[in-house]
Amino acid sequence: MDAPGDARTATVQPHEPAQPHPVVLDCRGLLCPIPLLKTQQALASLSAGQVLEVWSTDPGTELNVRAWAQGSDYQVTSLPPQDGVYRFHVRRSAGSRR
Secondary structure, three states: OOOOOOOOOOOOOOOOOOOOOOEEEEEOOOOOOHHHHHHHHHHHOOOOOOEEEEEEOOOOHHHHHHHHHOOOOEEEEEEEEEOOEEEEEEEEOOOOOO
16 A cells, blocks of 8 residues: 555645746837737737737836726736836736637
8 A cells, every 4th residue: 555645646736727828029119009009919819818928118018008908808917027128918818809
């Protein structure tokens, strides 16, 4: 019989499946309103639940996308800036339409 804690008797707890890597949209060097327009275009091609990671050097990009997404089925999440690049995720909700 296997001893308690033996790897052969260990159970695996169910967990959320790993999210696939986000689709990256590189808008570095572009100024408003181009990053917002490119974000809208990229989101239109994603399936429900997919995540778009936007990179931008324009500090207003995230605010513009948040304002556009307000009241929609998109969720915007900030990421820490890296080397002068503002980054954020936009998740397409399960109920959103293309």
